[in-house]
Amino acid sequence: MSDFKALSEAVNKGDTKTALVEAQKALDAGSSAEEILNKGLITAMNEVGDKFSKGLLFVPQMLRSAKTMQECTKLLQPFFQEGDVLSKGKVLIGTVKGDLHDIGKNLVSMMLEGAGFTITDMGVDVSPEKFVEKTREVKPDIIALSALLSTTMPAMAQTIEALQKAGLRDKAKVMIGGAPVTEKYAQQINADSYASDAGSAVNKAKALLGIS
Amino acid sequence: MIIVGEKINTSRKSIEEAVKNRDASFIIRIAREQAEAGAHYIDVNAGTFLDKEADCLSWLVETVQSEIDIPLALDSPNPNALAEAIKHHQGVPMINSISLEEDRLQSLLPVISAQPCHVVALCMSQTSMPTTVEERVAVSSKLIKKLTDAGTPLEMIYVDPLIQPISVDVNMGLAALGAIRKIMHDFPGVNTICGLSNVSFGLPERRIINRNFLALCISYGLSAVILDPTDKELMTTLITVEMLLGRDEYCGNYIEAYQNGRLA
Numbered sequence: 243m244s245d246f247k248a249l250s251e252a253v254n255k256g257d258t259k260t261a262l263v264e265a266q267k268a269l270d271a272g273s274s275a276e277e278i279l280n281k282g283l284i285t286a287m288n289e290v291g292d293k294f295s296k297g298l299l300f301v302p303q304m305l306r307s308a309k310t311m312q313e314c315t316k317l318l319q320p321f322f323q324e325g326d327v328l329s330k331g332k333v334l335i336g337t338v339k340g341d342l343h344d345i346g347k348n349l350v351s352m353m354l355e356g357a358g359f360t361i362t363d364m365g366v367d368v369s370p371e372k373f374v375e376k377t378r379e380v381k382p383d384i385i386a387l388s389a390l391l392s393t394t395m396p397a398m399a400q401t402i403e404a405l406q407k408a409g410l411r412d413k414a415k416v417m418i419g420g421a422p423v424t425e426k427y428a429q430q431i432n433a434d435s436y437a438s439d440a441g442s443a444v445n446k447a448k449a450l451l452g453i454s
Numbered sequence: 455m456i457i458v459g460e461k462i463n464t465s466r467k468s469i470e471e472a473v474k475n476r477d478a479s480f481i482i483r484i485a486r487e488q489a490e491a492g493a494h495y496i497d498v499n500a501g502t503f504l505d506k507e508a509d510c511l512s513w514l515v516e517t518v519q520s521e522i523d524i525p526l527a528l529d530s531p532n533p534n535a536l537a538e539a540i541k542h543h544q545g546v547p548m549i550n551s552i553s554l555e556e557d558r559l560q561s562l563l564p565v566i567s568a569q570p571c572h573v574v575a576l577c578m579s580q581t582s583m584p585t586t587v588e589e590r591v592a593v594s595s596k597l598i599k600k601l602t603d604a605g606t607p608l609e610m611i612y613v614d615p616l617i618q619p620i621s622v623d624v625n626m627g628l629a630a631l632g633a634i635r636k637i638m639h640d641f642p643g644v645n646t647i648c649g650l651s652n653v654s655f656g657l658p659e660r661r662i663i664n665r666n667f668l669a670l671c672i673s674y675g676l677s678a679v680i681l682d683p684t685d686k687e688l689m690t691t692l693i694t695v696e697m698l699l700g701r702d703e704y705c706g707n708y709i710e711a712y713q714n715g716r717l718a
Contacts (some may be wrong), residue, residue: 297658301619301622301656302657305622325601342555342578342581345655367581395504422501
C-alpha cells in the first residue's frame, strides 16, 4: 500500500518526532506493524548504512537515525502479531578477550539491529569460553568478534578454535572486524567474513545468511 | 610542549612496506623529517607485524638511532615487544604505554624500573574504558602511584587521558580536557600527553577537528603531544597557541617559525 516515504525520510534524517507521527499515521491508515518495520524502518536504516559506508553520512547521523528507529520500534511493539517475522537472524557480538574497546562493536550492533537482526551483546573482554557458552545458549546465526588492538587479534583466532573444539563452529557463521583487522587475517584464522565498518557489517551479515 | 613524531607506524602502508623490506633509508628519512620539524621523540610502532612485532620494532630502533641522535617513543600495547626493543635503544626512551590492565602492568613494571625511562600512562583500567573526568582522574592516580612506587619520578610520567571520539558522545571532548586540567593540578610536575586523531573518528575533515582540539588541549595544560610535526598547519596552531598562553618569551618561537617559512 504505502511506500512509507515520509517515515523513511524522517529515519534517514534522525527526526524522531516526525518519524513517530508518520509511523502512527501508517498504523492508523491500516498498515501492519510488521510492514512498517520492514518496509519503512529497516529499509531506511539500510539506506543509512549504505550512505555511511560510502562516506556520505557520519557517525553522529547514524546514531541519530538508529535512535529514531528504536523509538519507532517501541511505538510499534504492542501492534506486532504472533507469526510476524521480526528478526532477520540472531547475532552474538562481543569484543574479544583482553580488549576493552567497545565503540566499533557498539556501532556494528546498532546497525545490525537497525537492519532487523536480533542482537546479543556480550560486552568487552569476552573470553573464548564465554563465547562458547553463550553460543550454546543463544544459538546465534552469526557470531561477530571485534578487536581494536593488534595484541588482542589472536584472541579472535582462539575464539574460533574454541568454537571448533566445542563442535559449534559449523553451527554459526563467524564475522570479524576492528581497526587492525584485515580480510587477509579473516581468511588466515578461518573466519567466514570480515567487515570494515558498521555499514558494511550489515551487508556482510546478510550475505552470510543469504538474505537481501 | 614536548613533541612526539607519530609517522613511523606500520599502520601506514608506506611504513609497513619499508619495514617489511628493511628499507633503512626510507625510515631514516621519515625520522629525520620529523626531527627537523621539531620532534623531541620519534615514535616507532610495528603493531601490524603481530608475532614479528618485537623484531620489527627493534630493527626500527636501531635503524633510526644509527643515523639520528634522538630518543624514541617505543609504541606498543605488547609488553614483550617493548621489553625487547628497549634493549636496542640508546639513551632514555619513552615507553608508550602502560595501563592498569593487569598483564600489561605486571610485565612492564620490571622493565621500566630496570632503567630510566619516560613512561606514557594510559588511563585504561583493568575492566573498562573511562568515560568521565572522575574516572580518568581515578585511574591516573592509581597509575601514578604504581609508577612512582616503582621508582619513576613524576616528571618522567606522561598521563594519557584516553581520547575518545566526539562523534559517539559529544561530551568526550570535555571529559578529556577536564581530566588534563585536573591531573596537571593534582600532580604538580607530572606530564599529560595525547594523540589527536581519536577525537575526530567518524567525522569529516578530521584535520580541522584535530587541530582545534590541540589548541584546547594546550590551553587546558597538556604538556606533550603525539602528532605529525611535518604538518605545517598543526605546528602553526601549536606554536601560536603557546605564544598566546604566554609560554613563548618575546614571541621568539613564533617569529622564528615565520622567518623560517614554517607558518601556515
